[in-house]
Amino acid sequence: MSKTNIAIIGAGILGSAIALELGTAGHSVEVFSDDHNAKPATHASFGWINAHTPENKHHFQMRLESMRLWRALRSAYPAIPVRQITAVDWDMPETELEETQAQYSDLGHETHLLEADALKNAFPHLNLPETSAITSYNDMVAEPDQIASFFKKHAEALGVRFSTDNSIERIDTSPNGPQLVVNATLHQFDQVIIVAGTGSQALVEHLGYALPMNNRQGILLRSKAMEKELNCLISAPDFHCWQMTDGTIIAGSAQAGREPNVDVTALAKQLSEKMAELAPDFADIEFTTKTHGTRPEPGDGMPVIDVVGEHGNIHLAVMHSGITLAPFVAKAISHQVKTGKQHEKVAPYSLARFQTVQEKIAI
Ligand SMILES: Cc1cc2nc3c(=O)[nH]c(=O)nc-3n(C[C@H](O)[C@H](O)[C@H](O)COP(=O)(O)OP(=O)(O)OC[C@H]3O[C@@H](n4cnc5c(N)ncnc54)[C@H](O)[C@@H]3O)c2cc1C
CATH class of the missing domain: 3.30.9.10 (D-Amino Acid Oxidase, subunit A, domain 2)
Structure with a gap:
């Protein structure tokens, strides 16, 4: 069976943690990032991995689950800067x-x-x-300067390719899968994951979806x-x-x-x-x-973790508290890549919640 060819847009903590997860699962993965024009949040973070605001039970439980996954990562990688x-x-x-x-x-x-x-x-x-x-x-x-590089180093050891200084202009859809437009050249993939922090909004809007951001x-x-x-x-x-x-x-x-x-x-x-x-x-x-x-924070303060479009081959994760949530998000996106569907555990974080205005205009 041929390997699924996956592009990740973004090499912050989410992109690099997902790269390690998918590399471990044996996929062919290429990560694109553009740190010259888009300054990542990860390096500027406070790096506190915690659970707070218990009023929002689902989000709180997701943080706790991610903290358990961080502990598992610390056992698997004793040198992890956490x-x-x-x-x-x-x-x-x-x-x-x-x-x-x-x-x-x-x-x-x-x-x-x-x-x-x-x-x-x-x-x-x-x-x-x-x-x-x-x-x-x-x-x-988590040491903010080191954590994404740590995931990157271990993903590279599994064959994941990191292509820096490559700004993705847009994602086009085609019958053969999504295509990334880089410097006016098309790159064909089976699946694309958008984890571009504040840069996600423009990419998602080009695909025809609203993603208001704070x-x-x-x-x-x-x-x-x-x-x-x-x-x-x-x-x-x-x-x-x-x-x-x-x-x-x-x-x-x-x-x-x-x-x-x-x-x-x-x-x-x-x-x-x-x-x-x-x-x-x-x-x-x-x-x-x-x-x-x-902080790459969607308009209502909550994450977006979802499949974009109808073909199950474009995925999106954008959020504040991404340092805390990265291991959980990596598992959820990996599940989406396998099934083509949003993971049931992240149902409250669908992109659909922001589409009401657009639908009204369409009617
Ligand atoms: C001051 C501050 C304090 C914080 N404190 C905490 C905390 O204590 N705990 C916590 O859990 N979270 C905290 N956060 C939030 C956390 O830092 C973010 O949620 C997390 O870093 C987001 O990671 P990311 O990978 O989604 O995005 P980023 O780290 O922003 O990475 C985005 C990546 O996408 C790339 N990119 C963007 N657009 C494009 C494009 N068009 N083409 C190619 N590449 C592109 C960028 O170059 C970058 O590599 C804090 C944030 C800030 C700013």
Whole structure:
């Protein structure tokens, strides 16, 4: 039997994780990306692999399932740049902490609600305010600069080809399968997977489908390497940080990046002051580098994971929280490639939910 010839558009975390999944399944895979014109979100991410917002049960369960898959990947690839971290989270009104933690427990996410005294005992190196916090020992962090390259390296070892600096202008459909248009040349494939982050919208619209996007901006700052160890991820109101393996602290605030012209010097000062207040060992911290990214977020904030068109040979995955969800999405897309149908586990994330206006116009 001849191998299925698959093109992946995008080499961020989703494209490279899917490439590894499909390469492992023995498909012939070529990944196209254009990192000169389209800046990937993955490198600019905070990299926190977690489950939150339990009100949306399906999405929450999907995050938990993906966290289980991350743990399986860590067993299969011990050098993967992902590690377990203790998260200390009080980034919500204090009145909501107890109920949120109870919801986490009901949904199978093991966390603890620590009151102020217990919290101070558990994290004596921190100078925490008089607050309770939810602690999770099952969260993980992925090194944003390394994680896509790690998947890429292992996919390449299985024969997956990565073709960089190739902007896909559009996808044409033909009786023999989808065709990618690259530099006015047609490339024929059996199946195409669109995981082009913010670049997905234009490709999908060319196929005749609406894909409204919020594309929220975000800025994070990174410090010089610090010798002291932070040993946890802090998620405080308007401040979050963790320490990367090279000693660098990566930090942000909820507001950073929302306004187009951020004063980076003022932001660095604000984050340094917050860090020094919460973690006195880091009183001399200096934030020296900025990453600026755009979250590829569909208009209602939820992912799109679906088959596009009627032939079952074009697939789409676009979302915020793609670092958390990548292993789950890789499995779902691999299933779609095999069956030509949307995976039943991702039924709420179909593209059809955005097509109402178009259909009305057509009538
Ligand atoms: C500031 C910030 C903080 C974040 N924090 C977290 C977090 O803590 N946890 C979490 O889970 N998620 C977080 N996210 C979201 C996460 O980073 C994204 O959901 C994820 O990186 C998306 O991955 P992706 O592979 O879909 O897209 P990207 O990483 O954007 O990759 C898209 C790829 O498509 C390519 N491309 C685009 N258009 C074309 C084209 N026409 N032709 C060829 N190639 C094309 C690009 O070059 C790139 O290779 C954060 C994002 C930001 C910006």
